[in-house]
Amino acid sequence: MTEARGGSYSLKALKPFNAGEIKVLLLENINQSAVDILTKQGYQVEHYKEALPESVLIEKIRDVQAIGIRSKTKLTSRVLSEARKLLAIGCFCIGTNQVDLETAASRGIVVFNSPFSNSRSVAELIIAEIVILSRKLGDRNMEMHKGIWNKVSSNCREIRGKTLGIVGYGHIGSQLSVLAEAMGMKVCFHDILSLMPLGTARQVDSLHELLASADFITIHVPETPETKTMMGDKEFECMKKGSYFINASRGSVVQIPALVRALKRGQLAGAALDVYPKEPAKNGETFTSDLGDWVDELRECENVLMTPHIGGSTEEAQKMIGIEVGNAVVRYINYGTSVGAVNLPEVDLRAIEATQKIARLLFVHHNVPGVLKEINEILAAHNVEKQYSDSHGEIAYLMADIADVDEGDIRNIYELVSACKENISTRIVY
Structure with a gap:
């Protein structure tokens, strides 16, 4: 050569x-x-x-x-x-x-x-988060670690029969669709392309239609000029009251202060974030406002799962x-x-x-x-x-x-x- x-x-x-x-x-x-x-x-x-x-x-x-x-x-x-x-x-x-x-x-x-290559790992994480959010397991776990016994069923629900709305029906979104249906969920999705649904999933014409019809919304889109800050106050207001929001795609697609406001006023019953607009450069670093000015307010919200960008982190x-x-x-x-x-x-x-x-x-x-x-x-x-x-x-x-x-x-x-x-x-x- x-x-x-x-x-x-x-x-x-x-x-x-x-x-x-x-x-x-x-x-x-x-x-x-x-x-x-x-x-x-x-x-x-x-x-x-x-x-x-x-x-x-x-x-x-x-x-x-x-x-x-x-x-x-x-x-x-x-x-x-x-x-x-x-x-x-x-x-x-x-x-x-x-x-x-x-x-x-x-x-x-x-x-x-x-x-x-990590599509399945991300899809499985989303399924886990859906169950954890619907049962408030994150809060119950933290309470137990603090020595608090809080056995409640109020606002804790099965995911069977609930509707999952998927934004972006690519490799991850389509795999998630199949897993969710196997768990007894109904699936609808929105994508900029007209795509063949898997199983009984159905495609809806607009993002706002999807947000208004689903109990759980999960985002799986690339970072583009069109997707940056796509979820803000207007979009969260469109979501069903008491629904849940999950993002494991790109941190830039969500305006997190708007998410915090939706959680605090009860528009959303919970959320899970695996990605953030800014992230620490290495493991072990403590983070406060470096993650964002909103981090303390987000930590105070009930039923919120925060993970350190581990969607694809499986063996x-x-x-x-x-x-x-x-x-x-x-x-x-x-x-x-x-x-x-x-x-x-x-x-x-x-x-x-x-x-x-x-x-x-x-x-x-x-x-x-x-x-x-x-x-x-x-x-x-x-x-x-x-x-x-x-x-x-x-x-x-x-x-x-x-x-x-x-x-x-x-x-x-x-x-x-x-x-x-x-x-x-x-x-x-x-």
């Missing part, structure tokens, strides 16, 4: 792909499933339980082809500018806010994450995330497959068979007119078995399998393609 980045790096000695030369840095105690996948490939894997200070991270990142992180490591433009050999970033979590995606793309560095979810992101990194490094990338076009070609004498060109470039013509002119004298190109904003990515080429041909193709004015990153795997 050989590579070039915008002509800023000298041409290495051209040689076949050697997995043993690939160095991977894994931080923040990434699950062993990922370590096993990467080690099995023959990569050199360096694994740390914690995030690294920026100065140490910069020193380490200069010499690795891949890095795996969770949410605490910040891959800023400053850090990425030192990443001389980096090909792939694996975010072993849902979000990618901790990575400067634009800078990564401009350097031809692909970023992968795992947006759906099973972390294992699946390790498998999904680990395999995505391997496919990109070994074969150039970018399916699942969040900052580069998703491009793939069928696998190269071991018996085939094929060289695979992997070319990340600026998305401007004329580049494909230039590349195809370079490849015109060769047998291109398959080729695929796609673009993502200002970045484009081309894969081409070239048959019956020797090392002289490969070197010539590499030098000509990497000299292209719009080149960001050129690799040839063979």
Whole structure:
């Protein structure tokens, strides 16, 4: 394997792909499933339980082809500018806010994450919270820890026959729908897309219609300009009196002071929050107003569950995330497959068979007119078995399998393609 980045790096000695030369840095105690996948490939894997200070991270990142992180490591433009050999970033979590995606793309560095591997874990947490809220188990538990015996049934109810309203019917929302129906609940949902309901769930046309008809409302939407602060005073006022509100999606979608007001005036009978607009950077930190100016008022409200962003924090979810992101990194490094990338076009070609004498060109470039013509002119004298190109904003990515080429041909193709004015990153795997 050989590579070039915008002509800023000298041409290495051209040689076949050697997995043993690939160095991977894994931080923040990434699950062993990922370590096993990467080690099995023959990569050199360096694994740390914690995030690294920026100065140490910069020193380490200069010499690795891949890095795996969770949410605490910040891959800023400053850090990425030192990443001389980096090909792939694996975010072993849902979000990618901790990575400067634009800078990564401009350097031809692909970023992968795992947006759906924890879907079941989150869905199960919501079911648990529905039961806990309807029986006021959180308050009873705290009372018992204080030595108070308070056996009551007033306003404690079964969830059977109650209506669950789901905002966002994606991977988590649809799984939750099935679990809720199995518990005897009725399910309705609202989504910006027209979707096929599972079971007997039904889609409603508007958010306000959903809020007015459900006993429990749970939010499962991404953070977008449309979803930020989507739940405020007006929306909570639309909810049924005595209903419950749950958010395990993004902290920014809820105006928490408005939620506090709805709880205090009795509009809502309880709430559960697993995410917050601002969250502590590490475990063990005490929080007061750092979480928000409203935190003390929220703590004083009855029947409110507060958890520290643990929706996907199960052994099973972390294992699946390790498998999904680990395999995505391997496919990109070994074969150039970018399916699942969040900052580069998703491009793939069928696998190269071991018996085939094929060289695979992997070319990340600026998305401007004329580049494909230039590349195809370079490849015109060769047998291109398959080729695929796609673009993502200002970045484009081309894969081409070239048959019956020797090392002289490969070197010539590499030098000509990497000299292209719009080149960001050129690799040839063979």
